Amino acid sequence: NAGVMQNPRHLVRRRGQEARLRCSPMKGHSHVYWYRQLPEEGLKFMVYLQKENIIDESGMPKERFSAEFPKEGPSILRIQQVVRGDSAAYFCASSPQDTHYEQYFGPGTRLTVT
Amino acid sequence: GENVEQHPSTLSVQEGDSAVIKCTYSDSASNYFPWYKQELGKGPQLIIDIRSNVGEKKDQRIAVTLNKTAKHFSLHITETQPEDSAVYFCAANSGYSTLTFGKGTMLLVSP
Numbered sequence: 001n002a003g004v005m006q007n008p009r010h011l012v013r014r015r016g017q018e019a020r021l022r023c024s025p026m027k028g029h030s031h032v033y034w035y036r037q038l039p040e041e042g043l044k045f046m047v048y049l050q051k052e053n054i055i056d057e058s059g060m061p062k063e064r065f066s067a068e069f070p071k072e073g074p075s076i077l078r079i080q081q082v083v084r085g086d087s088a089a090y091f092c093a094s095s096p097q098d099t100h101y102e103q104y105f106g107p108g109t110r111l112t113v114t
Numbered sequence: 115g116e117n118v119e120q121h122p123s124t125l126s127v128q129e130g131d132s133a134v135i136k137c138t139y140s141d142s143a144s145n146y147f148p149w150y151k152q153e154l155g156k157g158p159q160l161i162i163d164i165r166s167n168v169g170e171k172k173d174q175r176i177a178v179t180l181n182k183t184a185k186h187f188s189l190h191i192t193e194t195q196p197e198d199s200a201v202y203f204c205a206a207n208s209g210y211s212t213l214t215f216g217k218g219t220m221l222l223v224s225p
Contacts, residue, residue, distance in 0.1 A: 004157075033212070042120075042203055042215035043158065056211050091157055101146040101207050105157035 002027065004094050004106035005074075012112045019079040019086070021109045025094030032075040033103055034067060037089045049075060082113045116141040116208030120216025128224055133194050135219045137204035138186045146207040147180060147187045151200045152218075158203060162189070194223045 005024040013019050025032050031050055035043040045059040049069040060067065064082075069075040079086055089110050093103035117140040127133050139147075145166035150158035164171045164178045164187065171178050175194075180187040191198055201220050205213040 006157075031211075040218075042118075042217045043213075045212045045214070048211045056209070059212070101148070101211075101213065102160065102163065103148075103213060104160060105150070107157045 004029075004092055004104055006092050006106035006109050008109060009107060010110050010112070012114060013082050014114055015083055016081050019082050019111055021077040021079075021090050021092075021111070023075040023077070023092030023094075023106060025075070025092075026104055028096060029094035029104075030097050031095045032069050033093045033095070034075075034077050035091045035093065035105075037091060037108075043091060046077075079111075082111075084113050087111055087113045116144060116206055116214040118204060118206050118214050118216045120204050120219060122219060123217065124220045124222070126222045126224065127194050129194060129196060131194055133191045133198070133221055133223075135189045135202055135204070135221070136186060137188070137206075137216050138184075139206040139214075140185065141206070141208060142182075142185065144206040144208065147178070148205050148213070149176075149178060149189050150203045150205065150215075152203065153200045191221075194221075196223050196225055199223045 007022050033048050034046040037043050047060050047067045048056040064080045066078045089108045091105050091108045093105045095103045120137045148163035151161045152158045162178050164180050175192050177190045201218045203218050204216045208214045
C-alpha cells in the first residue's frame with residue numbers, strides 16, 4: 001500500500017518563475033493538507049482540500065499561492081512569481097474520510113529559489 | 115487560535131536511557147494530540163497519538179501522557195537506541211481540520 005507521494009522531491013526555480021508541487025494521497029484517503037516547513041521550525045498549515053473543494057485555506061498567503069485537488073489526478077500547490085522567501089520544504093499529508101486528524105505525510109518537496 | 119509550545123529544543127541521552135519531551139497547548143477545545151518523528155531529508159512519520167478521552171497510551175517503547183486540566187502532554191521513549199535519533203514534533207488539533215505543531219525537539223542518542 002503506497003504512502004503519500006510527492007513530486008518533484010527537489011525543485012529549483014529562479015525568482016519570478018512558477019513552482020508546481022504535486023501530491024498523491026494514500027489509497028483510500030480523500031483529504032489532503034499542505035504544510036510548509038522552514039529550517040529549524042515546525043510545520044505550518046497552509047490549506048486543506050477535499051476532491052474539488054477547498055475546505056480551509058486560512059494558512060495560505062493571500063497572493064501568489066493557490067491549491068487544487070481535482071476530481072482526477074493529484075493535488076497541486078502552485079506558487080506564482082516565486083521569491084527567495086518561498087524557499088522551504090513543502091509537505092503534503094492525507095487522511096481517511098472518517099478521521100480528519102490522523103494525517104500521514106509524504107516525503108516533501110524542497111523548493112529552492114535562486 | 116491554537117498555540118503549541120515544545121521543550122526541550124535539543125535532547126542528548128545515552129543509549130538505554132529514557133527521553134521525555136513535553137508540550138503545552140492553549141486551546142481547551144483541542145482533543146487530538148499526535149507525535150511525529152522526522153528523520154533528515156524525510157517527511158514526518160506519525161508514531162503515536164492520543165485523544166482527550168484517555169490519559170495515557172503505550173506502544174512498545176514509546177508512551178504518551180495527557181493532562182487536559184494543565185493542558186500539557188508528553189512523549190516518553192524508554193530504552194533509547196541510536197535509531198531513535200531524529201527530530202520529534204508534537205501537535206494539537208485546532209478547529210475542524212488542522213494541526214498546529216510545536217517547533218520540534220532534536221533527540222540525539224549516543225551509543
